[in-house]
Each structure stands twice: as C-alpha cells, then as structure tokens.
Amino acid sequence: MTTQGVLRAQAQDGRGTVPLSTQVADQFPILKRRIDGQPLTYLDSAATSQTPQAVVDALVRYYTHYRASVDRGVYPLLLEATEAYESSRQAVADWLHSTVEETIFTSGATMSLNLVAQTWGRTNVGAGDVIVVTEMEHHSNVVPWQQLALEKGAKLRYIPVDDDGKLDLGGYAQLLELEPKIVAFTHVSNVVGTINPVADLVRAAHSAGAIAVVDGTQAIPQMPVDLREIDADFYAWSGHKVYGPTGIGVLHGRRSLLEEMPPFLAGGHMIKRVSDDSSTWTDLPGKFEAGTSAIAEGIGLGAAVRWVQEIGLERIRAHEQALTAELLSRLEGFPGIHIHGPHDASDRGGLVSFTLDGAHPHDIGEILGREGVCIRTGHHCAQPLMRRLGIAASARASFAVHNNGADIDRFMAALQSVRRVLEL
Numbered sequence: 094m095t096t097q098g099v100l101r102a103q104a105q106d107g108r109g110t111v112p113l114s115t116q117v118a119d120q121f122p123i124l125k126r127r128i129d130g131q132p133l134t135y136l137d138s139a140a141t142s143q144t145p146q147a148v149v150d151a152l153v154r155y156y157t158h159y160r161a162s163v164d165r166g167v168y169p170l171l172l173e174a175t176e177a178y179e180s181s182r183q184a185v186a187d188w189l190h191s192t193v194e195e196t197i198f199t200s201g202a203t204m205s206l207n208l209v210a211q212t213w214g215r216t217n218v219g220a221g222d223v224i225v226v227t228e229m230e231h232h233s234n235v236v237p238w239q240q241l242a243l244e245k246g247a248k249l250r251y252i253p254v255d256d257d258g259k260l261d262l263g264g265y266a267q268l269l270e271l272e273p274k275i276v277a278f279t280h281v282s283n284v285v286g287t288i289n290p291v292a293d294l295v296r297a298a299h300s301a302g303a304i305a306v307v308d309g310t311q312a313i314p315q316m317p318v319d320l321r322e323i324d325a326d327f328y329a330w331s332g333h334k335v336y337g338p339t340g341i342g343v344l345h346g347r348r349s350l351l352e353e354m355p356p357f358l359a360g361g362h363m364i365k366r367v368s369d370d371s372s373t374w375t376d377l378p379g380k381f382e383a384g385t386s387a388i389a390e391g392i393g394l395g396a397a398v399r400w401v402q403e404i405g406l407e408r409i410r411a412h413e414q415a416l417t418a419e420l421l422s423r424l425e426g427f428p429g430i431h432i433h434g435p436h437d438a439s440d441r442g443g444l445v446s447f448t449l450d451g452a453h454p455h456d457i458g459e460i461l462g463r464e465g466v467c468i469r470t471g472h473h474c475a476q477p478l479m480r481r482l483g484i485a486a487s488a489r490a491s492f493a494v495h496n497n498g499a500d501i502d503r504f505m506a507a508l509q510s511v512r513r514v515l516e517l
C-alpha cells in the first residue's frame with residue numbers, strides 16, 4: 094500500500110478525512126522534538142510507547158494537587174488519591190472485561206509473570222512435571238519458568254515456531270500429550286509480530302489439564318482484547334507500552350486461583366492480621382500488592398486507558414495494520430533485505446523485524462538514529478527465537494497511533510543511507 098493508500102484507508106475509518114495520526118500526533122509533546130534539526134521519527138513503540146499530554150497531565154495533577162498515600166488514612170487528600178488510584182483499576186478491569194479483584198497492579202509484565210511462577214508455580218509444580226512455553230517468547234516469559242523448572246526438577250519444553258514465524262500447532266498438540274502443568278505463551282510476538290490464536294491455545298491447554306498463562310504485553314496496545322473470550326488463567330501486560338507511565342503493569346488472574354495462591358511479596362498493605370508468628374492476608378487484589386503502591390503510575394495508567402478507549406482500539410489496529418502493510422510492501426523490493434515473520438499484515442501486529450545482508454543491525458540502528466529515525470536493534474530479549482531464525486540480532490520498526498506515511502518515507506530514506514554509508 095502506498096502512502097496515499099494508507100491515508101485513504103485512514104480516511105475511511107468513519108471519522109472524516111483527517112488521518113488518525115494527524116488527529117492525535119499533536120497530543121504527544123515529544124513529537125515536537127527535533128534530533129539534530131530533523132523531525133523525530135519514533136518507530137520503537139513496541140519497546141516503549143510515547144506519552145500523550147492527557148497522561149502527563151494526570152501525573153502532574155497528582156504530584157501538584159493531591160499527592161498522598163493510598164488506603165492508609167482518612168484525610169481528604171488521601172481519599173482523593175485512593176479514589177483516583179482505584180478508579181484506574183476499575184477502568185482497566187472494565188476495559189478488558191475483568192474484575193477489580195482479578196486486576197493486580199505490578200511493576201510490569203516481567204513482575205506479573207514472575208509472580209505467577211513464584212506463587213502458583215512453586216506451589217503446584219514438582220519434580221518431573223512439564224512446563225510448556227514457545228520458541229517465540231520474550232525472556233520474561235521464559236526465564237521465570239526456567240528458574241522454576243531448575244528449582245523443582247521440572248522440564249521446560251518449547252512449542253516450535255515455523256519458518257513464517259507462526260506456532261507449529263501440531264508440535265503443540267504433541268507437547269500437550271505430556272500433560273504439562275503450565276502452558277505459557279505470548280499473545281503477539283515482540284519480534285516477528287505473529288498474532289497467536291490465544292483462545293484456541295488456552296482451550297487446548299485446559300483440555301490437557303494445564304493452566305494457561307498469556308503474555309499480553311504486545312497485544313494490549315494495539316488490538317481489542319476481551320479477557321472473557323480468551324479465558325486464560327493469568328494474563329500479564331505492561332503500562333508503558335500502552336501510552337502509560339513506566340513502572341506499572343498488570344496481572345489479571347482467575348479469582349479461584351488467586352485466592353488459593355500464597356502471596357508473592359510480603360510486608361505492609363497485603364496483610365489482614367499480623368501476630369508474632371504468622372499473618373493472614375488481605376482480600377484480593379491487595380494480597381498481591383505489598384508495600385506502598387506505584388500511585389502516580391497507577392493513576393497515569395488509568396488516564397492512558399481512558400485515552401486509548403476514546404480513540405478506540407479497532408481504529409488503532411486498522412491504522413497500524415495499514416502502516417505495517419505499506420512498510421512490508423516497500424521493504425519487499427529493497428536489495429538484501431530479509432523480513433522475519435508472517436508476510437501478511439493481517440497476521441501480525443504493527444511491527445516489522447528485518448535483517449539486511451552486509452549490515453549489522455547495530456549499524457543500521459545507528460545510521461538511522463543520526464537521521465532522527467528510532468528503531469530497536471538486537472536480540473529483542475528473545476534469544477531462543479533468534480536461534481530458531483538463525484540470526485544473532487535483527488532491526489525492528491514498530492508503529493503507534495501517531496505514526497503516518499511520512500514516518501515510513503523517512504525510514505526508507507534512512508535505509509538508503511545505510512546502503513550508501515556501508516557501501517552495500
């Protein structure tokens with residue numbers, strides 16, 4: 094699709110002829126920045142998104158207007174902070190069709206996944222048990238299970254990924270015959286962009302008697318997610334990839350499991366009664382939220398969720414899919430390029446990973462960076478997948494709601510500079 098095509102697709106989204114990116118770009122203060130006199134072309138939202146003014150305002154208002162702790166007092170400032178913080182939780186729960194009791198605030202997806210491994214995992218996994226993950230996981234959905242397997246003498250098995258970057262479902266069926274205790278997989282790959290059939294994978298895991306843990310970190314910012322339909326036992330994600338602050342994330346858990354699990358961290362806020370020798374735990378979700386909460390970040394996350402809801406994830410998905418389709422087609426004829434992952438934009442999230450013959454991804458990133466084009470390079474915290482793809486690293490461009498065809502034009506021009514500088 095050409096830039097004009099992208100603009101036409103955007104214009105047809107029912108809200109007039111102004112492209113979505115134009116409607117929202119002004120709301121991101123950072124996009125006014127120039128890098129060595131050139132516009133900022135931010136194509137690294139899969140690593141961390143930029144922040145709209147509405148979220149910055151929510152943070153500033155908390156710090157300047159009603160900063161106080163939450164839940165531990167009765168004075169007006171504290172009540173205001175508690176109300177704002179808990180209304181964020183409610184907004185998150187409503188958005189994804191979860192409940193407040195099943196919506197635990199953590200520091201991010203990494204902590205959410207570690208929480209499950211260290212509590213449900215340590216209680217329920219024993220020697221010889223099988224844990225299944227996929228070859229396309231981010232390290233945060235591999236290493237916690239690896240540690241658990243090492244500690245308990247359990248076995249970690251990987252669902253293979255095919256040459257198109259999709260899960261080998263036959264291989265999955267075979268692994269389920271081992272009757273695993275846990276199956277953990279990503280909703281959307283952060284490297285190849287593959288959108289996995291999560292509801293089907295969860296159903297199959299349940300039929301085999303396993304619990305299903307889904308890493309939703311890359312899905313939440315870019316597509317509608319209904320947790321009732323997915324029916325995972327645990328679903329983890331991070332706020333900073335969905336236009337929210339850093340330092341806040343979420344773990345959604347099935348209530349019956351959360352209730353029987355031991356707490357993760359122990360200390361203030363998570364107790365009901367502390368006697369000299371033992372303690373009892375407070376109700377959900379507080380049982381898993383020891384210590385002073387990330388209050389500003391939680392409030393900022395609520396602002397981010399409301400901001401995204403106002404735009405609508407269907408529109409965001411259509412916009413980013415059109416940009417991805419255009420980038421894929423423009424890269425196709427580029428000399429020496431190898432695109433990793435599904436070739437159809439409808440099968441992948443809004444990102445494209447690639448390698449270029451004769452160019453180290455690090456050099457690509459640096460040359461693009463000089464022209465104000467920000468992309469991610471490296472192993473993307475997915476070394477098992479890098480091994481499967483037979484590469485050490487790749488370059489990755491990823492989209493957000495504020496990107497447009499001009500960003501792709503600047504990216505392509507900068508890629509030509511790579512060929513020139515490296516004399517390819």
Ligand SMILES: Cc1ncc(COP(=O)(O)O)c(C=O)c1O
Binds near residue numbers: 202311
């Ligand atoms: C698919 C996926 N899972 C998990 C994570 C870890 O997220 P965080 O570092 O915010 O905990 C990331 C971050 O890049 C990711 O892309």
